[in-house]
Each structure stands twice: as structure tokens, then as C-alpha cells.
Amino acid sequence: MRLRNFQADSMSAAMQLVRDALGDDAIIVSTHESGRGRGVQVTAAVEEPGETASLAEAEEPAQPEPAAFLDQLREALSYHGVPDRSARRLVLAAAESPSDDLTEALAGALDRYLAFNPLSRISRPLMFVGPPGAGKTSAVAKLAAQAALRAEGAVVVTTDTVRAGAVAQLGAYTRILKQPLHTAESPSHLGACVRAAPEGARVLIDTPGTNPYSEAEVRDLQRFIKAMAVEPVMVLPAGMDPAEAADMAAVFGSLGCRIAVFSRLDVARRFGSIVAALEAGDIAIANVSHSPSVAQHLVAVNPLSLARIFTCDPEQGSELNAVGAKSA
Numbered sequence: 001m002r003l004r005n006f007q008a009d010s011m012s013a014a015m016q017l018v019r020d021a022l023g024d025d026a027i028i029v030s031t032h033e034s035g036r037g038r039g040v041q042v043t044a045a046v047e048e049p050g051e052t053a054s055l056a057e058a059e060e061p062a063q064p065e066p067a068a069f070l071d072q073l074r075e076a077l078s079y080h081g082v083p084d085r086s087a088r089r090l091v092l093a094a095a096e097s098p099s100d101d102l103t104e105a106l107a108g109a110l111d112r113y114l115a116f117n118p119l120s121r122i123s124r125p126l127m128f129v130g131p132p133g134a135g136k137t138s139a140v141a142k143l144a145a146q147a148a149l150r151a152e153g154a155v156v157v158t159t160d161t162v163r164a165g166a167v168a169q170l171g172a173y174t175r176i177l178k179q180p181l182h183t184a185e186s187p188s189h190l191g192a193c194v195r196a197a198p199e200g201a202r203v204l205i206d207t208p209g210t211n212p213y214s215e216a217e218v219r220d221l222q223r224f225i226k227a228m229a230v231e232p233v234m235v236l237p238a239g240m241d242p243a244e245a246a247d248m249a250a251v252f253g254s255l256g257c258r259i260a261v262f263s264r265l266d267v268a269r270r271f272g273s274i275v276a277a278l279e280a281g282d283i284a285i286a287n288v289s290h291s292p293s294v295a296q297h298l299v300a301v302n303p304l305s306l307a308r309i310f311t312c313d314p315e316q317g318s319e320l321n322a323v324g325a326k327s328a
Contacts, residue, residue, distance in 0.1 A: 004021065004022065004043070005041060005042070005043050005098065006018055006021070006041070006042045006043075007041045007042075008042075011042075014041070014042040015042065017042075018042060043096075068100070069094075069100070069101075069102040069105065070091055070094065070095055072102055073090075073091055073094055073102060073105070073106060073311075074087065074091055076102075076310055076311055077090060077091070077272070077310065079270065080270045080271050080272040080310055081241075081242050081270050081272030081273070082242070082272040082275050082276070082310075083242055083243075083246075083272065083275070083276050083279075086113075086275050086276070086279060089109075089113060090106065090109040090110065090113065091109075093108065093109035093112050093113065094106050094108065094109040097109070102311055103304070103307045103308055103311045104304070104307070106307040106310060106311060107303040107304040107306070107307035108303070110303045110306055110307055111303035113279075114275070114278050114279075114284070114285065114303075114306075115278075115283075115284035115285070116284055116285055116286075116301060116302055116303060116306075117258075117259050117284040117285075117286055118286050118287060118300035118301070119143070119233070119259070119261070119286045119287050119298065119300070120300065122231050122259070124229060124230060124231040125194050125197075125203035125204075125205060125228065125229075125230045125231065126143070126202075126203065126204055126205065126230070126231050126233050127205040127207060127224070127225065127230040127231065127232045127233065128140055128204075128205065128206060128207060128233050128235050128261070129207050129210060129221060129225075129232050129233065129234060129235065129252060129255070129257065130209065130210065130234055130235035130236055130248075130252070131209055131210065131211065131212060131236070131248060132208075132209025132210075132211070133209060133237070134209065134235040134236055134237055134263060135235050135237060135261075135263030135264060135289060136206055136207060136209070136235045137158075137160075137169055137170050137173075137206050138263065138289065138292065138294070139233075139235055139261055139263065139289065139298060140156060140158075140170065140173075140204045140205075140206045141170065141173040141174075141294045142289065142294055142296070142297050142298050143202065143204050143297075143298065144156050144173065144174065144177055144179055144202075144204055145173075145177060145294050145295065145297070146297050146298075147202050148177045148178070148179065152201075152202060153198055153200060153201035153202065154179055154201060154202040154203075154204060155180075155182065155193070155194075155197040155198070155201045155202070155203045155204070156170065156174050156179055156180070156181050156182065156204050156206070157181075157182045157183070157184055157190065157193045157194070157203065157204070157205045157206070158170050158181065158182070158183055158184070158205070158206040158207075159183075159184045159185070159190060159205065159206065159207050159208065159224055160206055160207060160208040160209075161183050161184075161185050162208060167181070167183060170206055173294060184205075184224075187223050187224050187226070187227035188227070190205070190224055190227045190228060191227045191228050194227075194228045194230070195228075203230075205230060207221065207224065212247070212248045212251035212252060213251075218251065218255070221255065222255055225255060225256055231258075231259070232252070232255060232256050232257045232258075233257065233259050233260065233261055233286065234249065234252040234253075234257040234259070234260040234261070234277075234281065234283060235260070235261045235262075235263060236248065236249070236260065236261075236262055236263070236273070236277055237262070237263050237264040237268070238262045238263065238264050238265045238268040238271055238273065238274060238288070239264065239267065239268025239269070239270060239271070239273065240273040240277075241273065242272045242273045242275075242276035242277075243276065244273075245273035245274075245276050245277040245280075246273075246276040246277055246279070246280035246281075247280070248277070249276075249277035249278070249280045249281030249283060250280045250281055252281060252283075253280070253281030253282055253283055257281060257283055258282075258283055258284060259283060259284050259285070259286040260277065260278065260281070260283045260284070260285055260286060261286055261287050261288065261289065261298060262274055262285070262288045262289070263288070263289040264289065265288050265289065265290040265309070266290045266291055266292075271309055271310065274306075274309075285301050285306065286300070286301065287299055287300050287301060288301055
């Protein structure tokens with residue numbers, strides 16, 4: 001009996017794919033509605049020429065043997081502190097993978113339950129938000145450096161005009177890159193800076209660290225987010241307590257964050273907070289940072305590169321960074 005997976009926007013469309021590929025005698029083994037509006041997945045089977053099977057066998061196909069790597073996957077997710085519910089879902093999804101490779105199976109599971117949206121796909125002004133010390137200023141500097149290397153225009157704006165040294169820190173980067181630094185002390189000033197940006201320029205906005213548990217700081221950040229049609233990007237350090245990361249992501253998600261950047265992968269070994277934050281905030285992962293150096297750019301993430309982060313040897317930090325660098 002030959003098994004095949006089919007994916008489509010609707011069940012009727014998926015069933016038509018099954019009939020077209022396998023004929024009217026195909027047996028539906030399982031159906032699955034993909035998360036985040038990605039349609040449905042149908043697993044169907046058809047007897048090969050010469051095969052015989054009873055009706056009972058067709059209606060109740062034998063359960064496949066569990067993939068040999070599932071125990072290894074459970075251990076890996078447990079090591080990283082992936083929340084139990086999320087880990088169970090990922091293991092069950094990986095068990096359905098046609099691949100017998102641990103990383104590839106996990107990649108398919110991550111693709112089913114998480115969303116991926118690199119910063120390069122977004123044309124709106126990017127506003128980086130997050131708790132104090134998350135790496136927002138570094139993320140802005142890295143993207144400004146990338147724009148300079150590509151000889152593209154970039155407009156760098158900071159709303160962090162209160163914290164001592166904040167403007168000077170970002171200004172040191174922009175001077176090296178020979179790019180002006182604009183400051184915006186109010187939402188109206190920010191709106192003016194964004195409107196004055198040359199057409200086609202990459203607008204990058206730094207913000208002060210926001211305590212997500214302070215109503216006053218959250219309200220202030222919200223004022224700036226609403227000033228213009230910006231894309232707020234949540235920045236969180238990797239290696240956080242997963243429950244804490246989930247609580248923070250829920251707050252930033254409520255402010256309109258739909259994409260996230262995770263920093264400090266080079267100084268962390270457990271990354272369950274990434275999954276916890278993305279699910280709690282209903283947020284897509286965009287890029288990660290695996291070096292404090294501005295010369296080391298933000299790395300775009302896809303399901304396979306994220307799977308590698310969870311399945312590589314946790315003792316091989318340099319290998320982890322190399323995996324990330326290869327996955328841009």
C-alpha cells in the first residue's frame with residue numbers, strides 16, 4: 001500500500017488532489033487542519049497492483065511503528081524547556097513525518113505550529129520593542145550595517161531620549177556607518193521623522209526598554225506604535241525562563257507585535273522560551289542574533305534552521321552559531 005500526503009487550502013480541494021493522484025479507490029488514512037490558516041493536510045493510501053487487503057484492514061490501517069528518533073526528540077525538547085503541551089504537539093507531528101531524520105521531522109512539526117516571517121519581507125518601518133537589555137539597539141545597528149553594505153538607504157530613529165547614554169550608544173554606530181541619527185521625543189516627532197524619510201529607505205526605530213508589567217510604560221510605548229503605520233518587532237533574549245517569556249510575549253503581542261527577533265543565542269543553551277513566546281503572543285519568528293558584533297548580521301530563520309537549534313549538541317556552542325549562520 002502506497003501512502004501520500006496532500007495539502008490544500010480546503011478539504012474539498014485536498015480531496016480533489018487525492019482523486020487526481022490516486023484515483024477513486026484511494027483510502028483516507030488521516031486528515032489534519034493546519035494551524036494559522038494554512039489549510040488542511042490529508043494522508044491517503046492506495047493499494048499497489050497485486051496487493052490484496054480486506055475491508056476491515058482498509059478501514060482500520062495498522063498503526064505505524066513509532067519513529068526511532070521520537071525518544072531522542074522528547075529528550076531534546078525537555079532539555080530546552082519547551083512547555084509540555086507544546087512538546088507533545090511537536091512530537092506527535094514529527095511522528096507523522098515521512099522522513100526518518102530527526103531534524104527534518106522536527107522542522108515539519110515546527111512549520112505546522114509556528115509562523116516564520118523574516119524581516120527582509122517587511123517594507124514598513126520597523127520599530128524594535130522589548131524589555132530593557134533585550135538587544136533592540138544592537139538589532140537596529142545590525143540592520144543599519146546591512147543596509148550600508150548593500151548601499152541601500154537607511155533612516156535610523158531613536159525614541160530612547162531619557163536613558164543615560166542611549167542616544168550616544170546608537171550614535172556611535174551610525175557615525176561609523178556614516179548615517180544620521182534622528183531623535184524623536186514624542187509620537188508627533190516620530191511621525192515627522194518617518195514621513196521625512198526618502199522613498200525606499202529602510203526606516204529603523206529604536207525604543208527604550210519597556211517593562212511589560214508596568215501599565216504606564218506599556219501605555220507610553222503604545223502611543224509611539226500608533227503614531228505611524230510601523231511594524232512593531234518584539235525583541236527578547238534567548239535563554240529566558242519559558243513562562244516569563246510567554247508572559248512578556250502576550251503583552252507585546254497585545255500591542256500589535258506580529259514578528260519577533262531573538263537575541264543572545266551565543267550566550268544561551270536552552271531555547272524553549274522561543275517556542276513559548278511565539279505561541280503565547282501568536283507571533284511569527286523573523287530573525288535571530290548569535291553575536292553581539294554589529295558586523296554579524298541578524299540571521300533569518302526558517303523551520304529547518306530552528307529545528308537545528310533544538311537538535312544540535314548543546315555542548316557545541318560554536319556549532320550552534322555555525323548552524324544559525326548557514327541558515328540565513
